[in-house]
Amino acid sequence: MACSRGKAAPDGNTKLRLFADSAGYCQNPSCLRPLFIDNTDENIHVGEMAHILAASDEGPRADPGMDAAARGAYDNLILLCPTCHVVIDKQPEQYPDRMIIDWKREHKARIDKLFGAVEFRSRPEARHAVEPLFSENRAIWESVGPDNDYRHDPESEFAHVWRRKLLAHVLPNNRKILAIADANRRLLRDPELRILELFRQHVDDIEARHLGDGPRAVGSRFPEGADALFLD
């Protein structure tokens, strides 16, 4: 496995997590080559853990201010096939860090969506699947969301807590909800279908605001009734 750089090399847990996230495929969306190859004699893996920001101060997409632990952390690594690894490191200007981060995020989203797409037999079953996701998001919103009193304090650390929980929980939960709702559209009533589309736009807006490359975007608020999908 490539890119071992002492303290900038990933630990065992990180390796497992990267492979899990890849689902065994190169995370370059233009490649998606399988990383485990079965031939007649043996099974081999060809996946390589590439650093998004270089493992050294002189490498491609280097950030001299980054410490070794951060360089070897999960957030700074992506699993690629050998060819894509070489290409992105030989052409860092064509493959900036933001692009590679987007690859990783979109690859994971693709897998999450795949595994979230379960068809249920009834509305209560679908409701049972989405309710915990809505509940968690609501709890996060109510406890550290931007409408809380800390919004008056420009130095409040709760803003960072909100952002962390948004990225780690709220956004992935939103995607799971959409996946479940899309897989079970036949169980939704007409008004719910309209609310679902509003919710989809809300998810898109909030992702653009918090994950987008450009200036932070204006977006739609959580649509009324969205957290009651499939509820009878």
Add this chain to the structure above:
Amino acid sequence: MVGWTGRWVLERIRADKHVEQADLLLPQRLHVTRRDLPELFIDTISVERVDAAVLQPFVAQTPAPSFVVNVSRESYTVGSALSLAAQCRFGIGGMGELIRALGVADVRDIISKDIEFLLRGLNQHSAVRSVERLDDRRFRIRRCAHPEMVVVCLPAYEMLADHVRTARDRYGNFDVVVASNPNGSVAASADQAAESMGLEIYKWGPFLGRLNRA
């Protein structure tokens, strides 16, 4: 409908834990007795722009107001109103400030929470000699080693061009817009509007650094 504000505020404060008794004296005036705290005479208004002329009728009453509450949500208060309130020694603010005022003995110095944080941060800054509040959200900052600057602090979650332009319409001249919401963002349109008007926009942290530069 004339005089609805008194009843509107009454309904919202009578169950407050600090309120012993609240009565409507006039359509826009409440009398509040509190547990272990002085009584209050609260005058109520609903206007977009609060200035001295708006407050003058209440100042002329007997007894004088303890607090004037503006229930209009999208409102602003200009310096003449703040000066009159300070001179006549009564508190002024929105419902949030009134609710906080119900629990304190001296309601005259109640200001909104975000302005409290901003003033503390500015007054503690080593490059700042003094801070003068010109309007509710506009401040003249006199600095130790650089020219003074006039700033407007806006709490918008998503600061848009309209926020910047509205601030210019409301407050007149200023040099800098500070986006004070810790979760806030500044849209490209706001940046462009500010640039076209010769203004700078900063979030709070970078603004603290800006104070150190000419």
